[in-house]
Amino acid sequence: MWRLFAWSVGVGAVLALLALAGAYFARDNLIRYTLNPGQSFELLPAPFAPEYSRSDTWAVLPTDPMKKVDVFFITPTLYFSSAHWNAPIDNSAVEQRIQSVILPIYAAPFSSSANLFLPRYRQAAPYSFMSSSEDGRKARELAYHDVKAAFDNFLADRNEGRPFIVAGYGQGALYGLRLLSEMPKNKHSQLIAAYLIDAPLPVDTIKALTPDIPLCAASDLTGCIIAWHVSRQGGRGDMATQNALVWRPGGGFEVTRSRPLACVNPLTWTISGRAGGKDMNLGGAELDPNSPSGINIIHNATGADCWNGLLFIDIDPDPLFFWTGPRYEALFPSRVNPFYSDIRANVQSRIESYLAQASLPAPPKSGDAPDRDDR
Numbered sequence: 001m002w003r004l005f006a007w008s009v010g011v012g013a014v015l016a017l018l019a020l021a022g023a024y025f026a027r028d029n030l031i032r033y034t035l036n037p038g039q040s041f042e043l044l045p046a047p048f049a050p051e052y053s054r055s056d057t058w059a060v061l062p063t064d065p066m067k068k069v070d071v072f073f074i075t076p077t078l079y080f081s082s083a084h085w086n087a088p089i090d091n092s093a094v095e096q097r098i099q100s101v102i103l104p105i106y107a108a109p110f111s112s113s114a115n116l117f118l119p120r121y122r123q124a125a126p127y128s129f130m131s132s133s134e135d136g137r138k139a140r141e142l143a144y145h146d147v148k149a150a151f152d153n154f155l156a157d158r159n160e161g162r163p164f165i166v167a168g169y170g171q172g173a174l175y176g177l178r179l180l181s182e183m184p185k186n187k188h189s190q191l192i193a194a195y196l197i198d199a200p201l202p203v204d205t206i207k208a209l210t211p212d213i214p215l216c217a218a219s220d221l222t223g224c225i226i227a228w229h230v231s232r233q234g235g236r237g238d239m240a241t242q243n244a245l246v247w248r249p250g251g252g253f254e255v256t257r258s259r260p261l262a263c264v265n266p267l268t269w270t271i272s273g274r275a276g277g278k279d280m281n282l283g284g285a286e287l288d289p290n291s292p293s294g295i296n297i298i299h300n301a302t303g304a305d306c307w308n309g310l311l312f313i314d315i316d317p318d319p320l321f322f323w324t325g326p327r328y329e330a331l332f333p334s335r336v337n338p339f340y341s342d343i344r345a346n347v348q349s350r351i352e353s354y355l356a357q358a359s360l361p362a363p364p365k366s367g368d369a370p371d372r373d374d375r
Contacts, residue, residue, distance in 0.1 A: 031328060035127040037082045041135040047088035047122050050146060052153035057089060058119050059098045060107070061158075065115035069192060069351050070162050072154050073107050073118045074147055076170025076198070076333045078320075079125055085139040086122035089146075094123075101320060104294030105285050105337045109344035110167050110195075113351055117158060119150035124171055129331050132245060137253055140171070140245075147175040148182065155187060163354055165347065166194040169333060173199035173227070178247050180225070181209035188212060188223070192354045195343070196227040198330065200240035200309075202259040208249040215262055219269035219346060220353040226269075226346075227262040230330070230338070231310040232317075240330065241309065261309025266339040268304075269346060275305035278314065283341035295340070302338045313338055 037044055050057035060073075078097040079087035087094055098118070107116055124143045128136035168176035173196035180194055193216060206215065206225060216224035229240050241256055248254040267276025284301030287294065302314040317334035337343075 032127070032130050035080070035082045035125065035130065037085055037125065037127060037135075041085050041138045044085055046086055046142060047084060050089050050120060050122070050149070052119060052150045053157070057150075058117065059095070060103070060111075060116045060118035062115045062117070065160075065162070067113065067115045068162060068355065069114040070154075070159055070164040071107075071110040071114040071116055072151060072164060072166050073110060073116060074121075074166075074168035074172030074176050075102050075118065075123065076106075076168075076172050077123060077126055077129070077331055078102070078333070079123055080332075081125065082127065085125055085128065085135060086142050087125065089120040089122060095120075097320065100289075100294065101287060101333065101335075105287055105335075105340065106169055106333065107167075108293075108295075109337075109340055110165060110347055112344055113348045114165055115162075117154050119147070119154075121146035121150060126328070126331055129171065129244075130328060132243070132253075132255070137245070140174070140253075143171065144175045144178055147172075148179060151179050151183075155184075159190075161190070163190045163192050163351075163358070165192050165350075167197075168195070168199075169197050170199060170331065173197055173201070174246070177201055177206065177209060177225075180213055181247075192222050193347075193350050194225045195347075196225060198229055198333075199227075200229045200244040200246065200256050201227050201262045202246060202256055203262050203309075204259060205246050205249070206262055209247060215271050216264055216269065217271050220349050222350055222354040222357070225262070226264045226266075228264055228266060228306070228311040229261060229309070231312055232315070239328070263306035263309050263311050265304050265306050265311065266342050266346070272306040275303060277303045281339070281342060282345055284315075284336055284338040285340035286336045297341065298336070298338075301336075304339070 055061050075098060078094045079091060107118060110116065122143055124139040128139040166176050166179060176194055176196045210225065214224050216226050241258060241261065244256045245253040246256060263272055265273060265276055267280040268274060278300040281300050281302055284298040285295040286298060288296035305312045315336065315338060317336035317338065319329045319332040319334055
């Protein structure tokens, strides 16, 4: 009897292991199924729209900005649910992730040198980026509508004419690019730089949408865009290079379809160009709840090499949403920011460059002759 029992237990254990292995290798499909809202965008009522004149619609809002520069920061995907196509701005899990993940590891390199303005918005749910359906497109449009409303409020009532940085990760970077394309012309001179990170942004899309705001080709240039999309060595890049939806000039969306993606190397701060070795890395940061700052600095964390529009790194950071598989892991922020200290130093460098240029005397107007003594 005991042999039959032992045999049954052994078979059950083997079947359980096989089931777990099957679930592991099929986890991309399982996650895609799990995160599908299951109803159309119109049938799932959208959460209430935020009113950005109210302070409670901002996750971070400096009450007394003391720094000379502002940063408008747009968060990545932090809503891991199928309950809505767009996240409610009062979702407690999203708020917890803003406080415990975004502020210490992603926003801190910017807020160390600038006043941080971080709006809550009805971000598109993850399934919106796993499908090219019309529902997902509408979810992104709704999310952008919130970000644009927050940015308009920031410029009109909160910025007070200070120079500013636009920073966005993941879907936040996608919205950041469109913000730049629709930004009033009279605000262009206030833009220090835009950091649009971990979103696949084709070079030709950037040129078409923001012809007056080029990619940054050097570490101290201002009025330009820094963009890259990380891929680990041996990782899957087809989602970004082939199937990602980006803004179409003139309206709507189009697919990346092997078009060259923008890649400003965060170690060399050049467009594509040579690779940067680990010795150039000033320090990555990983989440550490036992640290007073919430992070642990990793010196010489990784090298970086722009190749075929993707930024290849040496490490394999764990995505915050740990159930995801290799196809979709880039949709979620990581527990590691591999260029934390590099971004912080570069932000400070561009701010100093901008302020130095702003302090220079204005050049003479065309046709004005310089003062001289002709006697």
